[in-house]
Amino acid sequence: MKTLIELYDPAHPVKNILTALIFKPEVLIFIGLKGSLTDRVQSLVERLLRQKGIEAELRFMETDLKDGNRVVRMLEQITWEHADCVFEISGGPDLLLALVGHFCALRGVPQLYKDVDSQELVWITSEGERREPLVLPKLGISDLLLAYGARLERTDHYYPDLSDAAQEACIGRICQVFLRFLEEWPHVSVWFQYVCRNAAEEDRGYDCLEVSEKRDGRVNMLLRQFKNLDVFYALQKAGAIHDLAIDSRRIRFRFENTDIRRLLTNQGVWLELCTYLSAAQTGGFDDLVMSAVIGWDYENKANYPQNEIDVVLLKGIRALFISCKTSITKRSPYDLYEIKTLCERFGGDMAQAVLITADNCLNTNHSLYIRAREMGIVILDINTIKKGNLGRELLKIAAGRYHFPEQEKTKNG
Template identity: 30%
Template sequence: MNTLIELYDERAIENILAPDMFRPRRIVYLCPGEIAQDRTRQETLAAFFRRRGWEPELIFVETSLFKADRILRQLFTIGETYPDCAIDITGGSDAALFAAGMFAAKKGVPAFTYSRKKNRFYDISGATFADELPCGLAYSIEDFFLMAGGTLLPGRVDNQILSQYLSDFDPFFDCFLQFRRDWPNIISYIQRISPSEYGQTPPLSVVGGYTVKGERGSRNTANEEALRELARIGFIQDLEIVPGQQVSFRFRDLNTRAWLRDVGSALELYAYKACVDSAIFHDVISSAVVRWDEVLGHGSVSNEIDVMAARGVIPLFLSCKACDIKTEALNELAILRDRFGGKGAKAAIVTTEVCNAAARHRAAQLGIAVIDLEELKTGQIVHRLKVIMKAE
């Protein structure tokens, strides 16, 4: 097979997987008019293949989404031009799939498909090279964004250093669970007594009042027990408390300083470590920021995924909420999963509250798994991740 015919699909991975697996000399995409004329989208595909280490010839043929007879005529023409072709019938519209079946039957062109459930390619007709062939490809998180026309940007977390802190994340999360109800006030207090100048390296040493201004004119008093627990687990050092007057301590380093000033960090880092501990993912990122398009400045659209992981050709999108699950959060997560992961992608929302029936029902409708407080308390998150990814 020197030529592979692909039925263009709105899910990016459907246009990538078979070509990347079989590496033909050329790929002919039967696609709608907007794709046939979109040079940027075409270059995105070409750039992705170059990133993967090969440069096939890409041909884009405009076709109808609904006229099977027209598609069939175009397939006949392609088959005459490239008699060494095979056709992938994994993606595409119903009309395109119908025409592809007719084409394979009438012309004897090899046809195959890919099963997400089995992660194998299967011979449909005359494609013995694809018969029950396991898909051994593995894509990085950045790959998933790039293939869909997105760009992975730096997030709030330096992922290069997280491996040095893995042993800290469980104690940090245990501390969070112990003081869960007062956690926003605890973090707010730390923020108040540890200000920094923009553009300058913030100081690690902190001296502040025992009681500081809170939200909306309220007063926020130091939680002595929580501060002592943070000192016990090594996130802060040299803690001195003068009740009613003053608190002083030193952050262990700039990273722990950042995490103690962010109310969601304890859960996000715990979820990140759970992905690592599961040992089923080859790539895990905390705070994955994706830009949707190639427009810079005010016209660009970006989103943050709290934790993202990849297992082979299947990505997992994790949203972490230190609050009740809102419908808006579920909808946003589903959109990101579908846009950048495709049909086989997985999504889960992790909450430090008990998930109510309405939110759980809406999550189920969207195909989103829920990991809530009860499962976090009993240490089930790693097991749940394996179940979600069908690795257990």
């Protein structure tokens, strides 16, 4: 294929460039309605294609459907200049699609349709219809964001190095401790923050691994927040701390490493980590990012807002935008509107908003669950997490195979 003609669809910026990424044409022509192919749109399309290694000659042409004859003359001119062209007809304005389809049928110009759901490419030629498997190009989250005019600025929380298998295994075990001691975990983080701050004040440096804390009034007050000290022994068994010794006068232990130390002082990161690790361990996602700070404009950093999204997952061209809320007891629909808005802004209609909570959602805030379903937002709660099904459920959502529990349907009548 030397020349690909793409009918530009403003609602699907990723789909607009998929066929070009698959076939790498020499010439790529975008046809859009008047006003749709702005300078900004052209800049975004070119930047994304170049970023993905497509060096095709680009042309952008606008048309007005009020004059059908003029549209036909434009199509005649294109096909005369590019006798080897193929029209990609997967998207675009309905009337323009009808005109192009009729024109191609009369002139014997080949057409191409991609069915993302069935993973098929459909060729329509004068000889009939031919189908072949559709192999989607590999895209990253940065590619997706750029297609929607945004960019990944940074990751906000401390980001653990999960390329180290031993470290990943240790963090996974700590996640299980977190889930076991959910009610006490805020006190765990406060405790570690306190002893680490003391170490820094004693000029031993924040990265000091050895902790020996005298059980004075402040320390004992913090310890009284725990039912018992089982959480510390559980963390030792998980490999987060070592050489734990507790008596009436002092608590001593040693952190596994500075990475684990930083994570244990961060209360808000653990549900994100559970989600991120569960998704990563499935091996089914093309890209994953945690604590993603996204800028709304890829060019103008100063004058446009930024938002943090807890976890973003990408499989094919379908993204999951995930908000992690340890508790939803007092949560309002605002939390749903926030993740839904960000999902639509940065992923369009191929993206899915997900809320993950460590609460039992049906019992704790059933009205929020009902509202989420009405908005098309999936909520996965502690029942899914503790069964070890979180990663599998996220893959189901990404594949469009997730179904809301029957229990909810019964309650809603």
